[in-house]
Amino acid sequence: MKAEKENFFQNVYEVVKLIPEGRVTSYGAIAAYLGTKGSARMVGWALISSQPFAAIPAHRVVNRNGQLTGKQHFEHPDAMQERLEQEGVQVQNDQVVDFKKRFWDPATELL
DNA sequence: GAGCTGACATAGT
């Protein structure tokens, strides 16, 4: 179903846009929330192929380790860290400080 | 048309 894929992408955007300021989430959390557990990678592709890439806070989405692995795909490699720091999220060595505390689980917070 | 790579996660050793 092509529509399902589109829906998946839309859901990713929606969830990412719902992430509060100063909070971050992981690809797996979004994937699990959307029911595509195991295909956390798809979340990444969704963000890459996302048309409104600049319209969604993709910088709030990191891997399970809190690493800004996707910063390379941003306008500038440092744009991700810059935005996070602007929102009050401390980033050190391409990693979110206190990621566990900053972690925002859509399945828990959103639901 | 087939194979490899890539914004990750989970399970097993």
Next chain:
DNA sequence: GACTATGCCAGCT
């Protein structure tokens, strides 16, 4: 507790 191996799907060579 840490590292290695495998699975997921889509896009590119």
